[in-house]
Amino acid sequence: MVVYAGQGDPRRSIELLWRASVAEKRSGPKPGLSVDAIVDAAIAVADEHGMAFSMRAVGERLGRTAMALYTYVPGKNELVDLMYDRSMAELPTSYELDDGWRAAVTRWATDMWEFYGRHPWVLQVSQARPVLGPHEFAVIEALAAILVPTGLPGRELRGIVGAVNYFVRGAAQTVAEARAAGGATGEADEEWWYARSAVLLEIEPDLAKKFPMLHLLENDREPIDPELPYLENDAVENFRGGLKVLLDGVEGAVAKP
Amino acid sequence: MVVYAGQGDPRRSIELLWRASVAEKRSGPKPGLSVDAIVDAAIAVADEHGMAFSMRAVGERLGRTAMALYTYVPGKNELVDLMYDRSMAELPTSYELDDGWRAAVTRWATDMWEFYGRHPWVLQVSQARPVLGPHEFAVIEALAAILVPTGLPGRELRGIVGAVNYFVRGAAQTVAEARAAGGATGEADEEWWYARSAVLLEIEPDLAKKFPMLHLLENDREPIDPELPYLENDAVENFRGGLKVLLDGVEGAVAKP
């Protein structure tokens, strides 16, 4: 399920995200949990079992029932928002520009790539309506801080920021889902790929003739890192190559005017 | 739910995708449905209600129960694979190169962009393990056929094909989810944005000072097309700008060696 972030009461959501809740104690039993504890537990569960985690599972990890969470968090959607923003706290908030913007953007992109690898479920939280949390802001601020000094106008910069963001997300999604699917079925990448392509070639023997350009595209493979599974190796190769081309484009824009 | 495509029996899935089933009639009642009819109905339901469609809803649209579908299709995952591939049949399979590769890639990207707008649920089908259907192949073949004649080596081309693909998907996802979220809550984009940013500014009044670069990024807006909602206009702007930069990078690669 792709979770459409940011539904429900806006005030409540944003207060939770920015931790602006006024902790005025009244009466009643001491709270045994906290929003932070719940968000951390939920992130841990999602890291292990993917976005299809359940409120019951999060509660169980905390020694509570699922319903206990609703004391602290309005619902699952809001919890996902909080998970999303909080996980991004582990990303750097600024990058050195000593080696130029290109090196810095590359580091930003690599950090994001690795972040998505650690928390693949983040890729399934909607991007459209930003969660508007402090850490999400900080991550984009970091990229903007690298690119603004190039002097490009805001209009162009927004396109570039978007392109870099989309690209990293897309590239990361490819590996992340490859891993997740492998994990879900217990098959390794190679087995999965082998089983499918064998059947495919049996059913459609002249595949290479039907899609000649795709066939050509498969040439000129780099030596495969034997440490990495097949699909993952492919994804890393595409990430590096694609980023290079994209940044070449940015370089053109920076140099031109 | 993001559906991890390509699980279950590989042979059965691929035979369905390539319509390689041997229709040897035996006995029993005449089938009142067909795989095609089911896939079409499912696409229609998903177009209306998003990827969170149910087997019940698809059955209902065909005047059957949900379980009737299982006569034709092994399960929901496989149905999603079939929907994914079949919907792509409406995309062109080749592009003219008379105006050069850049114009052709732009048309390819625009077609994809519009396709995703028509079928936003496609964006939620996993990309990692390709569904391996004929129409998905044809779509990538079309892009490859544009780029291979540039003479770039396969290694570089794969990165470029990936980058263009990721970019279009990412850009499309932004609009698609903006629309979906608006539809889900019944709120228009503007209202949603207004409510949230108002609360945000109330809680965090010096937002612009905390994220100065983000603030700068918002400058220099193009005149907004009053026909389009705010977020959508932004997305179109980003799509055009980002694609331009990306293709500038490709141009560099083509010209260099």
Add this chain to the structure above:
DNA sequence: AGTGATTCTTTATGCCGTAAAGTATCGACC
């Protein structure tokens, strides 16, 4: 007429998010 294969429905199982109601525990006030 009977048999077996096939289509489709009915029923049931075990998940899910969460509403509603109940129980236990505390602070504040009389």
Add this chain to the structure above:
DNA sequence: GGTCGATACTTTACGGCATAAAGAATCACT
């Protein structure tokens, strides 16, 4: 110090989901 109301948490329950299992209806064949 006893009561009252607020709070934390559990229990139970509801409707929805994919789909397993079993049964009913329909046809081709002998």
